[in-house]
Amino acid sequence: MNSLVSYLFIAGVLFSLGLAGVLQRRNLIAMLISIELMLNGANVNFMAFNRFLTPEPAVGQVITLFVMGIAAAEAAIGLSIILALFRRLQSVNIERAQQLKG
Amino acid sequence: MTLGGIFSIESAAQAMFWVVVGLTLAGAVIAVFPRIILYNVLGLALALTGVAGIYLFLGSAFIALMQLLIYVGAICIAIVFAIMLSRPLHLDLPKRQLPKVAMALGSSFLFLAATLAVAVKTPWKEAAERSTDWSVTAIGHLLLTRYGLVFEVISLVLLVAIIGAILTAGYSRRLTS
Amino acid sequence: MDMMWLFKDPILLAAAAATWIPFLATAAILIFTRKNVRLSCGISLGAVSISLLCALFLLISLRHAPGPLEYKTAWLVTKDIYIPFGYLLDPLSLLMLLIVATISFLVQVYSLGYMSGDPGITRYYAFQSLFAWAMMTMVVAPGMMQLYIFWELVGLASYLLIGYYYEKYSASQAGKKAFVMTRLGDIGFFLGLVTLLLGYGNLGILDINQAAQAHQIPQYLITISALLIFCGVIGKSAQFPLMTWLPDAMEGPTPVSALLHSATMVAAGVYMFSRIFPFFSASPDAMAIALAIGTITMLLSSTMAMATYDLKQVWAYSTISQLGFMVMALGAGGYFAGVFHLTTHAGFKALLFLCSGIFIHEYHSNDMRVIGQAGGRKQRIPMVCMTVGALALAGVFPLSGFFSKEAIMGILAGNTNKFWLLAGLFGAFLTAYYSFRLIFFILFPREVAKEHGHEAHGAHGAGHGHDDSAHGGHGEHGGHRGYVYWTMAVAVIFLAGVTVVLGFFQSSLEKFLVPHAPVVQAAAGHEGGHGAGHLVVLVAAISMGLFGILLAWFEFGRKGAKQEGFLRKWPRVEALFANRWYMDDILRKLLDSVVYAGFTSVFTRNDRRVIDGGLDGFCRFTVGSGRVASFLQSGMLQYNLVVMVAAVGLVLLYFVTR
Numbered sequence: 001m002n003s004l005v006s007y008l009f010i011a012g013v014l015f016s017l018g019l020a021g022v023l024q025r026r027n028l029i030a031m032l033i034s035i036e037l038m039l040n041g042a043n044v045n046f047m048a049f050n051r052f053l054t055p056e057p058a059v060g061q062v063i064t065l066f067v068m069g070i071a072a073a074e075a076a077i078g079l080s081i082i083l084a085l086f087r088r089l090q091s092v093n094i095e096r097a098q099q100l101k102g
Numbered sequence: 103m104t105l106g107g108i109f110s111i112e113s114a115a116q117a118m119f120w121v122v123v124g125l126t127l128a129g130a131v132i133a134v135f136p137r138i139i140l141y142n143v144l145g146l147a148l149a150l151t152g153v154a155g156i157y158l159f160l161g162s163a164f165i166a167l168m169q170l171l172i173y174v175g176a177i178c179i180a181i182v183f184a185i186m187l188s189r190p191l192h193l194d195l196p197k198r199q200l201p202k203v204a205m206a207l208g209s210s211f212l213f214l215a216a217t218l219a220v221a222v223k224t225p226w227k228e229a230a231e232r233s234t235d236w237s238v239t240a241i242g243h244l245l246l247t248r249y250g251l252v253f254e255v256i257s258l259v260l261l262v263a264i265i266g267a268i269l270t271a272g273y274s275r276r277l278t279s
Numbered sequence: 280m281d282m283m284w285l286f287k288d289p290i291l292l293a294a295a296a297a298t299w300i301p302f303l304a305t306a307a308i309l310i311f312t313r314k315n316v317r318l319s320c321g322i323s324l325g326a327v328s329i330s331l332l333c334a335l336f337l338l339i340s341l342r343h344a345p346g347p348l349e350y351k352t353a354w355l356v357t358k359d360i361y362i363p364f365g366y367l368l369d370p371l372s373l374l375m376l377l378i379v380a381t382i383s384f385l386v387q388v389y390s391l392g393y394m395s396g397d398p399g400i401t402r403y404y405a406f407q408s409l410f411a412w413a414m415m416t417m418v419v420a421p422g423m424m425q426l427y428i429f430w431e432l433v434g435l436a437s438y439l440l441i442g443y444y445y446e447k448y449s450a451s452q453a454g455k456k457a458f459v460m461t462r463l464g465d466i467g468f469f470l471g472l473v474t475l476l477l478g479y480g481n482l483g484i485l486d487i488n489q490a491a492q493a494h495q496i497p498q499y500l501i502t503i504s505a506l507l508i509f510c511g512v513i514g515k516s517a518q519f520p521l522m523t524w525l526p527d528a529m530e531g532p533t534p535v536s537a538l539l540h541s542a543t544m545v546a547a548g549v550y551m552f553s554r555i556f557p558f559f560s561a562s563p564d565a566m567a568i569a570l571a572i573g574t575i576t577m578l579l580s581s582t583m584a585m586a587t588y589d590l591k592q593v594w595a596y597s598t599i600s601q602l603g604f605m606v607m608a609l610g611a612g613g614y615f616a617g618v619f620h621l622t623t624h625a626g627f628k629a630l631l632f633l634c635s636g637i638f639i640h641e642y643h644s645n646d647m648r649v650i651g652q653a654g655g656r657k658q659r660i661p662m663v664c665m666t667v668g669a670l671a672l673a674g675v676f677p678l679s680g681f682f683s684k685e686a687i688m689g690i691l692a693g694n695t696n697k698f699w700l701l702a703g704l705f706g707a708f709l710t711a712y713y714s715f716r717l718i719f720f721i722l723f724p725r726e727v728a729k730e731h732g733h734e735a736h737g738a739h740g741a742g743h744g745h746d747d748s749a750h751g752g753h754g755e756h757g758g759h760r761g762y763v764y765w766t767m768a769v770a771v772i773f774l775a776g777v778t779v780v781l782g783f784f785q786s787s788l789e790k791f792l793v794p795h796a797p798v799v800q801a802a803a804g805h806e807g808g809h810g811a812g813h814l815v816v817l818v819a820a821i822s823m824g825l826f827g828i829l830l831a832w833f834e835f836g837r838k839g840a841k842q843e844g845f846l847r848k849w850p851r852v853e854a855l856f857a858n859r860w861y862m863d864d865i866l867r868k869l870l871d872s873v874v875y876a877g878f879t880s881v882f883t884r885n886d887r888r889v890i891d892g893g894l895d896g897f898c899r900f901t902v903g904s905g906r907v908a909s910f911l912q913s914g915m916l917q918y919n920l921v922v923m924v925a926a927v928g929l930v931l932l933y934f935v936t937r
Contacts, residue, residue: 023206073263101914216931
């Protein structure tokens with residue numbers, strides 16, 4: 001609880017789990033979920049640095065706030081894209097979207 | 103005051119900390135690995151709640167509540183709506199491919215190892231002067247003076263996102279109907 | 280451009296003018312005056328007359344010159360090699376220059392009549408000037424390289440003129456055949472020059488002659504390069520085995536045959552041989568081989584002449600045979616005999632061809648029987664002149680051919696092996712026989728044998744010989760006394776006169792040619808002898824010639840003769856002679872089986888499989904590897920992401936652990 005490295009460890013694990021989800025899951029919504037996990041991992045990182053290293057604690061929180069805001073916007077757009085894609089492909093399987101295949 | 107002389111406040115807090123971390127990581131695992139999408143959403147909600155707890159331990163109640171509000175309250179619900187609209191539960195679950203899983207786990211493990219190595223090896227230096235102003239007033243003050251531009255920009259971004267979401271969802275509907 | 284040095288020296292000016300003005304004529308005609316017939320003929324004729332005058336001037340000015348006069352500039356000089364360009368004026372080249380200029384002039388005058396009305400006549404005169412330029416510059420060459428270059432140019436002129444009637448397939452084929460066959464010989468020639476150049480370093484004619492006689496060049500080098508250079512003689516002078524191009528070359532117009540393929544171009548080989556005679560004679564092996572080849576050629580072509588009915592073909596085979604005689608003479612060591620025979624042969628062979636040309640022009644047929652039956656003997660001027668030429672060819676006193684043949688026989692008699700002399704005498708017999716066979720066919724025609732596809736001519740018979748208007752011949756005759764006839768007649772009469780008197784100039788010519796080449800005199804020591812052995816040879820040669828004429832008279836000339844040669848008794852032999860001893864067929868088989876099936880097919884297959892295949896394989900490899908690489912573009916997002924993440928992780932690890 002009192003060392004920076006443990007928080008960095010936790011953030012890293014969160015991020016990697018999210019990464020594994022993005023690379024592995026075929027369901028688009030599951031990929032979105034994993035992306036949210038990654039963002040949260042980054043946020044935890046910011047807060048940890050804010051707590052242990054920075055001169056002004058308010059700045060780290062402002063950063064975190066903005067990341068959350070962006071994550072919200074991104075989730076909204078992502079969901080509407082998934083919806084549009086679902087209407088097109090009749091499925092949320094990402095392996096159906098291979099039109100860039102060379 | 104100690105409870106039975108064994109636990110002190112300090113160790114209780116430490117134990118609580120590890121519980122919260124455990125919940126977070128459990129939630130993350132549930133969010134990634136099971137194949138039923140609703141389990142994933144619920145796991146996400148659990149993980150995000152755990153992260154809010156971590157923020158508490160990191161000293162900012164404001165951000166913890168914001169986390170709960172935005173992530174758990176808005177984003178997870180939106181995802182549940184999307185699940186219901188796309189009804190993936192009624193579609194077939196494709197088989198899990200082992201090579202793909204192996205590759206994904208392998209590369210993310212590699213990344214994890216790299217990141218941790220960086221975290222461990224870097225000599226983190228504290229700043230010389232650290233202020234102790236953790237109040238919300240300070241955040242608000244910064245938002246409106248030093249980071250005023252960023253504040254305005256993010257509101258613009260949110261506006262654009264809303265419009266974009268409406269358009270994207272509605273346009274494709276017009277195309278297919 | 281300061282060219283005053285050219286004009287200061289009249290000898291140099293004359294030499295330059297004689298050789299280069301025909302070139303200017305060719306250029307002018309080809310570039311400017313193609314459409315204007317009169318102007319082109321005038322330019323060409325003018326150019327060759329200037330050359331003739333310059334040649335006469337040079338001969339007269341330099342007839343008492345103590346030694347050869349040389350003008351040269353170093354064209355290519357390095358530490359080991361010296362190649363000059365310029366003019367070498369000594370008795371041999373001056374004599375040859377005069378011969379070439381005279382016969383070119385006469386033939387061009389003759390062509391005014393013969394070729395009148397022909398649509399391509401400007402092209403014809405352009406090429407005649409081209410030939411004149413090439414031949415004359417070749418003759419005065421001081422170095423073998425200049426000789427070789429202009430030798431090739433002469434071959435080019437020959438090709439252009441043989442294929443003059445290019446729309447006729449046989450003519451263009453004949454031109455090609457002539458060029459390729461002589462070129463084959465020229466490969467050997469060039470190899471010989473290169474050998475000599477690399478071995479000795481200097482290709483100047485006077486230098487190599489002197490060096491060879493002074494034993495400064497190693498013997499093997501002389502022999503090898505002499506043999507290779509002799510290949511050029513084989514090609515150009517139609518010796519065995521490269522002789523079948525000359526009869527085919529008769530496809531060209533008759534004046535061309537008279538100029539190139541009897542008097543001058545084919546004599547270029549013999550000229551070159553005599554030019555470097557001291558060099559050649561330093562190698563007895565090369566001389567022996569030259570002698571053998573000359574003999575074979577002479578005998579073979581004489582037999583071929585006996586079996587053909589085509590006027591020009593007889594004279595073509597005769598030319599080959601007489602060239603064989605010349606090569607025999609030179610090979611046996613008779614420098615003056617060979618050169619003298621070259622001179623007289625130029626005169627009477629051109630005469631024979633030009634007379635035949637008049638007949639061919641008149642009766643539109645090459646066949647001697649048709650000409651005879653159509654009344655050829657009534658054309659008095661060509662008939663008389665042709666008889667004079669045939670007598671000279673057969674070696675009858677007092678014509679020029681007699682003196683030159685005697686000189687050759689004398690040389691052959693001086694050789695220890697009498698086989699060559701016997702061959703020469705037999706050849707003389709055959710020569711007389713076939714030439715008078717032709718004469719008697721025309722002089723005493725029979726009314727039989729109309730089946731040669733010339734019914735139109737046969738029907739006219741002897742009485743219609745003069746009036747030619749029914750034939751619809753080319754050009755306006757205006758009867759026989761128009762300019763067409765007289766340009767031809769004048770040339771022919773002049774040559775007949777030369778043939779009659781030239782023989783008596785033998786001794787003055789000998790004094791002119793021989794003393795200026797002391798080395799040559801030593802090598803040609805045989806020809807001085809006038810002993811009793813020489814008298815036997817003289818009688819034998821004369822009797823051989825007369826016997827040939829008598830046999831021809833018996834078989835063809837007298838009343839009641841069947842006009843079939845004694846060859847008819849052996850039809851297989853006659854067929855052998857008529858088919859040129861199947862030399863063409865052998866060559867064709869050789870070409871098909873060895874060259875085409877062997878070399879050409881190997882190279883073609885190599886080109887198709889290896890080179891094309893290699894390129895195709897390269898392309899296929901590129902396309903195939905592209906196809907393989909395109910598997911990376913699977914369109915699957917997650918695979919790309921996996922690679923990206925792994926790469927970033929690895930890079931980070933690398934930097935962290937370093």
